[in-house]
Amino acid sequence: MASNTEMAPLSPKGMGSDTTRIRTSSPIARLLRRPELGALSGVILIYAIFFAVAGDSGMFTIEGIINILQVSAEIGILAAAAALLMIAGEFDLSIGSMIGIAGVIIGLSATVYGMPLSVSFLIALVICAGIGALNGLVTVKTGLPSFIVTLASLLILRGLAISITRYVNGYTQIPKITQSDPDSIVISIFGARIGQPVFAWMADHGWIAARANGLPVVEGLPVSIVWWVGLTLLATWVLLRTQFGNWIFAVGGDPSAARNVGVPVHRVKIILFILTAVAAVLFAATQVLAVGSADTLRGTQKEFDAIIAVVIGGTLLTGGYGSAIGAMLGALIYGTVQIGILYIGIDSDLFKVFLGLMVLVAVLFNNYVRRRATQER
Amino acid sequence: MTPIIELQSVYKSFGTVVALQDLSFAVYPGEVHCLLGDNGAGKSTLIKILAGVHPPTRGTYLIDGEPVQIGSPRQALDRGIGTVYQDLAMIPLLSVTRNFFLGREPKIGWGPFARFDVDHADAIVIRELAEIGIDIRDPSQAVGTLSGGERQCLAIARAVHFGARVLILDEPTSALGVHQAAIVLKYVAQARNRGLGVVFISHNIHHAYTVADRFTLLNRGRSRGTYARSEISRDEVLHVMAGGEDLSRLEAEISRLGEQKRLHG
Numbered sequence: 001m002a003s004n005t006e007m008a009p010l011s012p013k014g015m016g017s018d019t020t021r022i023r024t025s026s027p028i029a030r031l032l033r034r035p036e037l038g039a040l041s042g043v044i045l046i047y048a049i050f051f052a053v054a055g056d057s058g059m060f061t062i063e064g065i066i067n068i069l070q071v072s073a074e075i076g077i078l079a080a081a082a083a084l085l086m087i088a089g090e091f092d093l094s095i096g097s098m099i100g101i102a103g104v105i106i107g108l109s110a111t112v113y114g115m116p117l118s119v120s121f122l123i124a125l126v127i128c129a130g131i132g133a134l135n136g137l138v139t140v141k142t143g144l145p146s147f148i149v150t151l152a153s154l155l156i157l158r159g160l161a162i163s164i165t166r167y168v169n170g171y172t173q174i175p176k177i178t179q180s181d182p183d184s185i186v187i188s189i190f191g192a193r194i195g196q197p198v199f200a201w202m203a204d205h206g207w208i209a210a211r212a213n214g215l216p217v218v219e220g221l222p223v224s225i226v227w228w229v230g231l232t233l234l235a236t237w238v239l240l241r242t243q244f245g246n247w248i249f250a251v252g253g254d255p256s257a258a259r260n261v262g263v264p265v266h267r268v269k270i271i272l273f274i275l276t277a278v279a280a281v282l283f284a285a286t287q288v289l290a291v292g293s294a295d296t297l298r299g300t301q302k303e304f305d306a307i308i309a310v311v312i313g314g315t316l317l318t319g320g321y322g323s324a325i326g327a328m329l330g331a332l333i334y335g336t337v338q339i340g341i342l343y344i345g346i347d348s349d350l351f352k353v354f355l356g357l358m359v360l361v362a363v364l365f366n367n368y369v370r371r372r373a374t375q376e377r
Numbered sequence: 378m379t380p381i382i383e384l385q386s387v388y389k390s391f392g393t394v395v396a397l398q399d400l401s402f403a404v405y406p407g408e409v410h411c412l413l414g415d416n417g418a419g420k421s422t423l424i425k426i427l428a429g430v431h432p433p434t435r436g437t438y439l440i441d442g443e444p445v446q447i448g449s450p451r452q453a454l455d456r457g458i459g460t461v462y463q464d465l466a467m468i469p470l471l472s473v474t475r476n477f478f479l480g481r482e483p484k485i486g487w488g489p490f491a492r493f494d495v496d497h498a499d500a501i502v503i504r505e506l507a508e509i510g511i512d513i514r515d516p517s518q519a520v521g522t523l524s525g526g527e528r529q530c531l532a533i534a535r536a537v538h539f540g541a542r543v544l545i546l547d548e549p550t551s552a553l554g555v556h557q558a559a560i561v562l563k564y565v566a567q568a569r570n571r572g573l574g575v576v577f578i579s580h581n582i583h584h585a586y587t588v589a590d591r592f593t594l595l596n597r598g599r600s601r602g603t604y605a606r607s608e609i610s611r612d613e614v615l616h617v618m619a620g621g622e623d624l625s626r627l628e629a630e631i632s633r634l635g636e637q638k639r640l641h642g
Binding site for chain 2: 237262
């Protein structure tokens with residue numbers, strides 16, 4: 001044992017080194033490691049089924065597709081932010097109530113207090129971001145599960161939204177929000193339909209369905225779809241190509257290990273709670289400004305829809321692993337099934353049955369993929 | 378030669394519990410200094426002081442002969458003291474590259490568009506690991522797919538890459554099989570040969586005696602002395618590690634039980 005200071009340099013394929021037993025990872029193995037894989041297979045499967053069953057029912061006309069995309073976009077805006085938060089190991093159950101209170105703030109500021117719509121939107125953004133920060137702060141400082149903390153927020157915010165609106169307005173709806181400021185820029189940012197000339201042109205040529213007056217049934221692409229795609233791409237870029245994205249994965253994977261190498265765990269989580277709240281405000285804005293009215297019950301149960309889309313999209317409930325693209329595909333599955341079930345003419349109440357089964361299958365599949373991803377030695 | 382890090386007459390207590398008393402300890406460049414002692418002997422406290430997790434209650438901490446106050450692990454790191462904890466600070470689901478650079482991601486680009494330079498990072502990881510004989514197939518694979526020895530080496534390589542001059546290794550081989558442990562021990566010896574100081578904590582006498590140049594034996598928060606390997610035999614080290622007299626008593630007791638079994642069986 002005296003000679004061990006004269007250690008020979010190690011050869012990469014040294015005798016007994018485990019490198020001799022290694023197989024290189026094939027492109028298929030790499031593909032299997034992607035969190036989106038399950039959701040992508042799901043999308044393909046579901047479209048195959050709907051093509052077979054409802055291919056000629058009108059589901060795949062431009063109206064049908066826009067309907068699907070619009071439903072998917074609304075869930076998807078929330079899911080993009082919820083995915084980042086879940087990858088960081090936390091939940092936000094207050095998303096739905098946040099949508100309600102954001103709508104109420106926009107509505108009351110514009111109608112009762114006569115603010116311009118853009119100012120109303122900014123007020124909602126600031127207040128809700130503050131509430132999001134509070135959600136995060138309470139979660140990291142108390143060490144309570146975010147499930148409990150945001151469950152409390154779910155109740156508190158919904159109760160406040162209803163009670164404030166009733167106190168100020170006399171009843172729980174706020175109509176005619178966009179009337180005083182119909183040309184506001186925020187309407188075109190959140191509530192408009194884009195590409196209207198193109199759609200009109202297509203209707204003129206008889207390519208898409210038109211009303212009796214010659215205008216197309218679908219006037220344009222809802223701008224929420226653009227938000228959905230944009231937010232998903234942004235979230236994906238952050239996750240895969242920025243330092244902050246690396247921290248999100250680390251914080252969800254092992255908070256104490258992350259802290260040991262200098263990652264500001266609390267700060268990362270609080271920022272993500274704020275982002276989720278901001279996504280809820282965007283959702284509220286797309287609804288309120290497109291429809292022109294707010295309802296205190298808006299957004300009820302949207303927190304679950306967002307979580308469902310994220311989980312179907314391959315993100316682990318326990319954090320540390322997941323994808324924003326997956327959440328987008330999860331939202332697309334949600335929207336496709338919800339609209340598609342109307343076209344195939346079966347009881348639409350079965351939608352929830354299907355969704356429940358889908359979540360169960362997705363989680364089982366995710367667990368399988370994760371085991372493969374981490375134990376292929 | 379000046380030690381890279383040195384503790385002089387350090388005393389550390391947590392409330393009423395005295396963890397270390399009048400302890401002096403030094404690590405020179407190019408040596409593996411093995412810290413031995415039973416559970417509760419004060420090994421963890423000692424390395425936490427060195428790593429900047431706890432300040433000493435009394436006594437002096439010197440780096441390159443200069444007295445210093447280290448307030449956080451980050452400061453210790455900045456002064457070249459790299460600690461590899463038992464749990465490795467590695468995240469199993471995260472890729473090799475992402476783990477390696479976690480908290481110190483190389484960036485390209487400007488302002489809000491600065492991005493994590495993944496390709497550059499991948500290239501560094503492949504090079505660093507090839508240098509220590511780990512042929513990594515794909516730096517984007519999860520750390521969970523690496524063997525225990527590879528993971529340990531990755532953690533050490535990370536500390537070295539980010540400028541550690543002293544490595545504090547907390548039980549680096551305790552959870553490993555013979556083969557995996559050998560990989561780690563070879564790497565520790567390589568690091569030592571490159572002039573790094575290594576503090577090596579172990580329960581395993583075979584691992585410790587294989588790689589160490591000097592031993593410091595701890596017992597109940599006090600040093601029982603520091604010995605060069607030539608001054609102390611494997612059995613003597615074992616004797617102290619196992620708690621000295623306790624072991625002789627235990628052996629006597631067990632042989633008595635054996636006698637009884639023979640008589641009654």
